[in-house]
Structure formats: structure tokens, C-alpha cells
Amino acid sequence: MNTRQIIASAIIVALGGFIFGLDAALISGTVKFITLEFGLSDLEVGAVVSAPGFGVLFALLVTGQICNKYGRRLTLIVISFLYIFSAIFSVVANSFETLVAARFIGGLAFTSLSVAAMYIGEIAPPNLRGKLVSMIQINIVVGLSSAYFANYGIVQLSQSDASWVSAISLDTATWRWMLAVEIVPAIVWFALLFRIPRSPRWLVMQGREEEALRVIHQFMPSEQAQSEIDGIKQSLIKEGGKASSIKDALGVLISGPVRTAAIIGVTIAIVQQITGINAIMFYAPTVFEQVGIGSDAAFFQAVVVGLVSTVFTALAIALIDRLGRRPLIVWGLAWAALSLLACYIGFENATYMLNADAIAQLSASVNNPELIALQDVVYESDIAFKQALQQSIGAEAAREFESVLLQAATSMNATLVLVGISSFIAAFHFSIGPVMWVLFSEIFPTSVRGIAIPAFALIASIVSYLVQQFFPWQLNNMGAADIFLFYTICGVIGFVILYRLMPETKNKSIEEIEAFFAEKRPA
Numbered sequence: 001m002n003t004r005q006i007i008a009s010a011i012i013v014a015l016g017g018f019i020f021g022l023d024a025a026l027i028s029g030t031v032k033f034i035t036l037e038f039g040l041s042d043l044e045v046g047a048v049v050s051a052p053g054f055g056v057l058f059a060l061l062v063t064g065q066i067c068n069k070y071g072r073r074l075t076l077i078v079i080s081f082l083y084i085f086s087a088i089f090s091v092v093a094n095s096f097e098t099l100v101a102a103r104f105i106g107g108l109a110f111t112s113l114s115v116a117a118m119y120i121g122e123i124a125p126p127n128l129r130g131k132l133v134s135m136i137q138i139n140i141v142v143g144l145s146s147a148y149f150a151n152y153g154i155v156q157l158s159q160s161d162a163s164w165v166s167a168i169s170l171d172t173a174t175w176r177w178m179l180a181v182e183i184v185p186a187i188v189w190f191a192l193l194f195r196i197p198r199s200p201r202w203l204v205m206q207g208r209e210e211e212a213l214r215v216i217h218q219f220m221p222s223e224q225a226q227s228e229i230d231g232i233k234q235s236l237i238k239e240g241g242k243a244s245s246i247k248d249a250l251g252v253l254i255s256g257p258v259r260t261a262a263i264i265g266v267t268i269a270i271v272q273q274i275t276g277i278n279a280i281m282f283y284a285p286t287v288f289e290q291v292g293i294g295s296d297a298a299f300f301q302a303v304v305v306g307l308v309s310t311v312f313t314a315l316a317i318a319l320i321d322r323l324g325r326r327p328l329i330v331w332g333l334a335w336a337a338l339s340l341l342a343c344y345i346g347f348e349n350a351t352y353m354l355n356a357d358a359i360a361q362l363s364a365s366v367n368n369p370e371l372i373a374l375q376d377v378v379y380e381s382d383i384a385f386k387q388a389l390q391q392s393i394g395a396e397a398a399r400e401f402e403s404v405l406l407q408a409a410t411s412m413n414a415t416l417v418l419v420g421i422s423s424f425i426a427a428f429h430f431s432i433g434p435v436m437w438v439l440f441s442e443i444f445p446t447s448v449r450g451i452a453i454p455a456f457a458l459i460a461s462i463v464s465y466l467v468q469q470f471f472p473w474q475l476n477n478m479g480a481a482d483i484f485l486f487y488t489i490c491g492v493i494g495f496v497i498l499y500r501l502m503p504e505t506k507n508k509s510i511e512e513i514e515a516f517f518a519e520k521r522p523a
Contacts, residue, residue, distance in 0.1 A: 003128065005218050009196045010120045013076065014135040015189045016112035019083050021143020022182045023052065023106055028284045028302065029151030030175035036400060037175075038096040042472040049283065049472075051100045053465030055107020060458035063111045064451040071206075072119040072199045075111075080190035082109035087182040113140075113437065114457035121441025122201040130320040130506060133441045134313075137434030141313045144281060145306030150181045151285075152299045204233060258514070261443040264501055265456040268329070268439065271494030272432050273463035275336060276487040279471040280421060281305070286472075289403045290347075290382060290480050291417050292410025301418065308422050313429040324506040325435050330499050332431020337491030339427055340484050342420030347481035350412030352385035353378045358408040383479040385409060436460075442505050445514050 027049055035045055067075050086106030093099035116136050124132045157165060158174045165171050203212035280287055284302035320328060354374050370392045379385040389398040389405060398405070444452040474483050505513050 003125075006123055006125070006128065007132065009123060010132040010135060012189075012192045012196050013116045013119050014132075014139045015185075015192065016076065016079065016116045017136040017139030018143040018146075019080070019182065019186050019189055020110060020112055021140040021145075022147050022185060023083065023087070023110075023143075024140075024278070025144040025147030025281060025284070025306075026151065026178050026181055027103070028147070028281070028286070029155065029178050029299065031283065031286055032403075033175035034096075034099065038099075040096060042476055043469075044096060045472045046469040047100055048096070048103065050465050050468035051103035052107030052110055053278075053461060053468050055104040056110035056461045057107075057458060057465065059108040059111045060114070060454045060461060063115065063454040063457075067115060067118065067454070068202075068205070068451075071202050072115055072122070073193070073196055075115050076119065076196075077190065077193045079109045079112045079115065080186060080193055082106065083112075083186040084183065084190060087179065087186055090179045091176050091183070110461070111454065111457070114440070114453045117437040117441045118453050119196075119199055122199045123197075127321065129441065130325070130438050131317050133438045134317040134320055134434040136437050137429065138310070138313045138317055140433075141306070141309035141429055145303070145310050147181065148284065148299075148302040148306040151178050152303050154178055155299055209233075258444060258448075260501060262452075264443065264498065265440065265452070266459060267494060267497045267501075268432065268436050269456045269460040270463055271333065271490060271498075272428075272436050273460050273467055274487070274490045275340065275424075275428070275494070276467060276483070277425075277428050277433070278464050279467050279483075280425065281309075283471055286475070287421070288418075289406060290475070291414050292406045292408075292412065305422065305425050308425050309429045312426040313434055316430045316434045320435065320438065321506055324504045325439060326502050326504045328431045329435050329439075329502060330495065332427050332435075333491060333495045333498065336424050336427035336431070337488055337495060339420050339424035340488040340491060342423070343417050344481055344484040344488055346413050346417035346420060347382070347479070347484060350382065350410060350481075351378055351380060352382065352406075352409040353411065354405075354409045379409075381479050381481065382406075383477070386476060439505065442508075442513055 031045060031049070034040065034048060038044075040048070063075070066078075082105060086102055086109065089102035089105065090099060093102050113136060117133055120133050120136070121129060154170065154174060154177050158171045160171075168177075170177055197215045197218060198211070200212040200215045203209070203215065284305055285299050288301040316328060353376065354371065356375055359371050359375055373392055374388055377388070379388060385406075386398065386402070389402075392398075393401075440453045440456060471483075503516065508516070
């Protein structure tokens, strides 16, 4: 088998994960800048950050049909163009509304993850499928890490006195330079996608067997290629001979032999997002500011999160075909829940107080005499402290100086929280992060995969959108402790369900996995 050609095609397609990671994380560094420039409320900040998550909901409604009608390759090319357009539009946005619109368009391209998983799952042999599909996740975390590095570097440069910094408006248009980082990689991915072949499974579904045979010849010897085509055709005959319509595909998922697979898919799609990964990743500096470490340290800690994500995703890819999907998902989710519990304990036991020395030091930056009224008053939660600040110095000043005020007032086990967050990030990227896309590429029959993968990605995206949209509001109305407690409970529920239902799928062909679920069909 010509694994080099397969791997090359998979690498190009998986680069969509890198663009996604950049798009998702670059916005985290802009939150404070755009909040002050456009005078945004908590819900408006959530709207800017979550706009792509809202856009992808609409895209996923039609992605399956587009993939089945026009093919995985052409769909990916269109998606890459949307990334380019969105990035440029975001950089030149001159209002809250236009920035939301630009990011909404970018969200239409977030289907790159589900389409990439679909394409790679269809060209990869069983012994390589886990590693190759997992490359999507490693590209996501490399993109996230690159975004955090870029944001940190741009922030540091913007504070420089060098003349060229002012000449290119790096000091006054900092957030625009952050968002501009995405443009060149998106163009490169767009160009590379023209070099990949069409999916042979999709070609067979379209009755284009000769073309499918020519594609498979690139991957394996002639005598094996015909056997592969025959296997795909037999699988399709069992499933009705062609790609299912949306109605038929959903009918199969709800009542057919893959109902257990559908239950597993729904559970993983919800749990992957409802445990708060995108609240942490998309609002990383904001989350770390709640620990009281200051703005610059928060940006640097976001870089650390990116590095942890990259290391543990690489480790998951190295072990996924050796250890299997089930242990990585199940025990990784248990690890994630324990990590979130540690964060809850840290925030639950925190106290907040401004003493005379802290107020004296703050006077140079905050310069608000009303802070004296808060001197030596102990607050048992971040919510109570923030409300007192707003009543004392006003909502706008409290938002502008939140980082330095928290840094001066917070008394907590910061190490426990920082280790808990880093541990959760490690657990997520070692388990449910990369393995979800591997499972989605494996557990659904060929005839319904074009509908099923986007459908379950849609569920994950809806949950992700809600988490992103309401996180700023939750932070200022529920408090960090209750947020992390909620994430912990969701993780435990997901662990229980998947421990009971999830099978092992490593080293099995798509047809063998389909047969397994048919035998295990629930009554």
C-alpha cells in the first residue's frame, strides 16, 4: 500500500484543523481590546466570540447534502475560501455588528472538522485510521498554540517604544493584527486542497467506479484496488446502494442497527463541549485573570495551555491505535472530571480583599478614591467582589481594571487552579478531543456517514455555541466556582454513559464495526 500518498492527502486535509485552531483562539486575545473599543456588554462579548459557533449551526444543516452531492474535496475547497474571506473581513471590521458578521461567515467554515474527518476516514486503511483522523486534533491544538504565541508576541510588541510599532499601528490596532495572523495560512490551505484526490467511497456512491479505481490505484496495487472497490460496493448494496437522504439517514440512526452508535455519538458530542473546553480555550486570558495573576501573566499562561494541548494530543495520536479508543475516552474523561473538580475547590475557597497597601499601589492605574470604601472588606466570592466594585467605581471602570483589581485582591490556592486547568486541558486533548473525530469516522455506515457526521458535529456545535455565548455572563453572574462545578457534573454523567456503552473499534474496518453494532442493536 502506498501509505505515503495516503498520509500526504490526510496531512493536507487535516490542515483545516490548524486554520480552525487559529480562528478559534486568536479571538481570545482581542476580548479586552474590542470590549473597550466598541463598549461591549457581557452578552455582546459573548456574541463576538461565539459568532462562528452560531454560523456553523447553519452550515452543518447543509454540509451533509453538499458533501454527498458535490463531494468531500470540493466542499473542503469552498470551506477554505470562507476562512480567507472571514479573516480579511474581521481585520477591517469597524463596528461590533460587522465584526460579528465577519466571524459568523468564518463559522460557516468550521464544518472543516467534520468534512476532514469524513474524508480521511474514507481514504485511510483500518490500521492507520486512528492516527490519521487524529491529525485533525493535533492540527487544531497546534493552531491554538500558534494563536496564543502570536497574541502574546503581539501584546509584547505593542508595548514597545520602537518607531515601527507606531508606523504599522501595532500599538493602536493590536486586536486587528491578532486577527490578521490567520490570513496567510488560510490561503496556503486553499491552494494545497487542489492537490488531493476525490474520496473513492464517494465516487462509488456516485456510480463513478472507473474514477474511483484510478484514485485507489494511487493508494494500493491494482490487484488490491479492485477488491477494495468490491468491498465498498457490497457495503453500499447492504445499505440501499446509494447515499441516504436526510430523512432515511436519520431514520437509520434513530431506529436502525446503528442506534447504539448514535447514542454514543450524541453523548460524546455533548460531553466534549459541555465540560467547558471552549470556554477555557476561547477565553483563556480572561479565565486566567480570574485567578489573580494579572493580564500579562494570563497571556503567558495561555501559551502554556497551548503547549500542553499540543504535547498531549501528540501523545494521544501515538497511542490511539495501541491502547484503543475506549480506554482513552472513558478514563480520559474521568481524569478531566477530577481536574475540573480541583478548579471548583480552588475557586470555592477563594476570598477577595483590598487592603491599604493594595489600594495605594492601585492608585497609579485605577486612580479612583471610591476604592477606599472597599478597604479591608472580605468577600467570599468573585461575584460579591465584582458587584461591590461596580457599585463603588462604576461598571465601565470595573471592567477596564478588572485584571489589576483581581490581582490585588485575590487570595486563593492559585497553584491548585492553574494545575487543575492545565490537567483538564491535558486530559481533554489526550482523550475526548481527538478520539471523538476518530469515532465519528468509524462508527457510521458509508451510506449515512455524509449526514451522520455533520449531524453529530451540529450537536457538538450547538453546545459549544451556548458555552461560548454565555460564558462572560456566567462569569459575572454565577461565578467561577459554580461554573467549574457544573462542568464537573457534566463530565461525570458522560463518563457513566460511555463506560456502559462504548465498544472498542481499533483495527476494525468500517464494515466490521457496522456489523458489530448490528449484532448489538438495542431492543
